[in-house]
Amino acid sequence: MTTAARVRATSYITRTGTLGPEVLVFNYPSTPVAGTHLPGGGVEPGERPDTAAIREALEETGIQGSLHLLGVVGVQQGTYDTGASRISIYFHLASDEQRDSWAHTMIGDETAWDTGLQVACRFVPIEAATELLQASGHGQEQFLETLTADGAAPSSVPPTMQHNKLTTPRFLARSASIARSPGA
Secondary structure, three states: OOOOOEEEEEEEEEEEEOOEEEEEEEEOOOOHHHOEEOOEEEOOOOOOHHHHHHHHHHHHHOOOOOEEEEEEEEEEEEEOOOOOEEEEEEEEEEEOOOOOEEEEEOOOOOOOOOOOOEEEEEEEEHHHHHHHHHHHOOOOOOOHHHOOOOOOOOOOOOOOOOOOOOOOHHHHHHHHHHHHOOOO
8 A cells, every 4th residue: 555645835935135046954963863854744634735735834933924935946856764655745945034043932733843942043145055055965945046146036937847747837827826915
C-alpha cells in the first residue's frame, strides 16, 4: 500500500533591510549541526497551504510584523530520511517585522519533535541565505533566485522543477491565483 505524500508549506519571508532585500531564517542553538532553516511544516487536513504557511511562520518564528502573501514561488518533491514522501510548496511572504534577530520557543502540535525547542531567528541578506540554506542540505535555497529585489512577487512563473508533475507553469499560476483570492 502506498502512503500519500505529506504536503508541507515553507515560506521565504522577506523585507527590505538597510542593505537591501533580506529573508528570515532560523537555527536551533541546541543543535548547531541541524543548520539554518526557513519556517515551514505540515499542512493539516482541510487546511489551505497558504494558511499553513502563515501558521507555520508564526509557530516557528514568533514573527510580530505583518505577513503579506505574494505568491507561490516553487514546489519540491522528495523524501524524508525515513523514506516517506513529501511535497513542499514554497511561498513568498513579505513582512514589516522591525526586529533584526530574536529568540523564540516553537509552539504548535504537542506531538511534533520541535515543539518547545528554542530557535534563533534572524533576517539575513538574500545572497547570504543561499549559502546558509545550502549548507543545511534540505534544498530550501532552490527558489531564492525567484524573489525580486523590491520584495514584489516574481514577474514570471518559476521554471518547472525536476521530479514533480505538479510544477507546470499552469499549476503554479493557478496556485498563486488561488492563494491570493480572499475566501477561496
